[in-house]
Amino acid sequence: MIRPNRIRPTQQIYSNYTKEDFEVWKLLYNRQCDLLRKYASKEYLKALDIVGFSAEEIPDFNRIEEALKPLTGWRLETVPNISEQKQFFEFLSNKQFTATCWLRQMDELDYLEEPDMFHDIFGHVPLLSNKAYTDFFEAISHIALKYIENPKAIELLGRVYWFTIEFGLIRESGKLKIYGAGIISSYGETNNALTDATQKFDFDVKEILNTDFRTDILQDKYFVIDSYEQLYASIPAIESNLEKMI
Numbered sequence: 001m002i003r004p005n006r007i008r009p010t011q012q013i014y015s016n017y018t019k020e021d022f023e024v025w026k027l028l029y030n031r032q033c034d035l036l037r038k039y040a041s042k043e044y045l046k047a048l049d050i051v052g053f054s055a056e057e058i059p060d061f062n063r064i065e066e067a068l069k070p071l072t073g074w075r076l077e078t079v080p081n082i083s084e085q086k087q088f089f090e091f092l093s094n095k096q097f098t099a100t101c102w103l104r105q106m107d108e109l110d111y112l113e114e115p116d117m118f119h120d121i122f123g124h125v126p127l128l129s130n131k132a133y134t135d136f137f138e139a140i141s142h143i144a145l146k147y148i149e150n151p152k153a154i155e156l157l158g159r160v161y162w163f164t165i166e167f168g169l170i171r172e173s174g175k176l177k178i179y180g181a182g183i184i185s186s187y188g189e190t191n192n193a194l195t196d197a198t199q200k201f202d203f204d205v206k207e208i209l210n211t212d213f214r215t216d217i218l219q220d221k222y223f224v225i226d227s228y229e230q231l232y233a234s235i236p237a238i239e240s241n242l243e244k245m246i
């Protein structure tokens with residue numbers, strides 16, 4: 001149940017963060033980084049430094065934008081909660097990532113009914129410094145806007161989004177690593193993703209478009225890319241396969 005008293009600001013006012021917010025950030029940050037040093041894509045770990053995140057400070061949105069400016073020019077659009085689809089893709093097509101600026105509370109570290117800034121910022125933002133990744137992200141939004149009035153197309157594109165941006169894996173030096181924000185920002189998902197209990201498939205557009213997913217369980221299948229460039233290179237295949245399926 002969504003807590004009625006939670007404040008969901010539409011703008012980050014840094015001085016409004018409480019002592020508990022800083023403690024929650026620090027705890028989540030340290031706990032995830034302990035795992036991610038071993039399991040995350042090296043590009044994500046490098047990007048964490050680029051955007052200047054640390055356990056001690058809740059990220060300042062202005063400083064994030066300054067760090068991204070010379071690399072990809074992506075910016076943040078602060079939203080109170082999940083955006084409506086059309087609005088979300090419109091912002092993305094304009095190189096703006098919609099992000100919340102509020103944090104979960106101490107008694108809900110592992111379960112949250114909707115994404116907070118630990119998911120949006122810690123999970124999604126570092127790779128917004130990677131040009132190949134953001135080129136793909138932006139291209140997806142253009143396809144989505146083209147088909148925004150077609151629910152079937154949006155559902156299928158949602159699968160691409162889910163198995164890449166949210167739950168994607170990458171092969172680096174022969175080892176599987178995590179880059180999807182849904183895994184990166186979750187302790188449970190990070191511990192689960194690379195175990196033998198889950199299925200891993202090579203990245204395949206057609207397969208992804210035909211694979212449904214559930215949002216209410218730990219994931220049990222993942223698609224593995226070999227490079228971030230492979231994502232953008234798959235855009236024509238996404239579009240042509242999508243057209244055949246709708």
Ligand SMILES: [Fe+2]
Pocket residue numbers: 115119120124166181182
């Ligand atoms: Fe997300």
